[in-house]
Amino acid sequence: xxxxxxxxxxxxxxxxxxxxxxxxxxxxxxxxxxxxxxxxxxxxxxxxxxxxxxxxxxxxxxxxxxxxxxxxxxxxxxxxxxxxxxxxxxxxxxxxxxxxxxxxxxxxxxxxxxxxxxxxxxxxxxxxxxxxxxxxxxxxxxxxxxxxxxxxxxxxxxxxx
Numbered sequence: 001x002x003x004x005x006x007x008x009x010x011x012x013x014x015x016x017x018x019x020x021x022x023x024x025x026x027x028x029x030x031x032x033x034x035x036x037x038x039x040x041x042x043x044x045x046x047x048x049x050x051x052x053x054x055x056x057x058x059x060x061x062x063x064x065x066x067x068x069x070x071x072x073x074x075x076x077x078x079x080x081x082x083x084x085x086x087x088x089x090x091x092x093x094x095x096x097x098x099x100x101x102x103x104x105x106x107x108x109x110x111x112x113x114x115x116x117x118x119x120x121x122x123x124x125x126x127x128x129x130x131x132x133x134x135x136x137x138x139x140x141x142x143x144x145x146x147x148x149x150x151x152x153x154x155x156x157x158x159x160x161x
Contacts, residue, residue, distance in 0.1 A: 021059045024049045025071035025080040028064060031122055032150050034084075036064070044153060045084045051158065053082070109156075114149035117142060 026046055028036040034043040041062050050060045063080055065071055074080045076094035087097045110118070113135065120126040120134070128146070132139040 022053050022081040023061050023063050024082040025063045027068040110149055114145050117146050
């Protein structure tokens with residue numbers, strides 16, 4: 001859970017190549033933060049990037065390079081403009097980080113049961129059926145709580161931007 005509860009920082013590795021377009025690199029394997037449905041990248045991260053930069057008048061081009069290290073390398077070398085990542089001393093040498101938290105505070109504000117469902121399902125890979133058994137709830141109720149948690153996160157992020 002720490003993987004996606006971290007301070008989600010927007011990294012700007014340089015200025016956008018074109019004044020009206022930014023290139024956002026994503027490695028979509030972390031639902032609900034970012035995943036691919038086979039056709040496009042979905043999730044909170046690409047939604048936030050599109051919304052934030054859209055408000056600033058930019059079109060966002062999503063680039064998927066195949067692995068996370070490649071995204072970071074391309075950001076450091078200016079081939080992409082934005083990635084979402086943890087801040088580290090090494091990364092701070094070549095990239096600029098936002099100091100505004102986007103997800104950590106919002107996820108921390110979720111009710112314990114909803115946060116537990118997200119952690120078990122996305123971090124530990126536990127199915128809704130097994131989560132239902134663990135929490136002594138129906139599978140349908142787990143699905144409702146899961147959907148509600150994702151909707152809360154989306155609403156809070158949208159209202160914060």
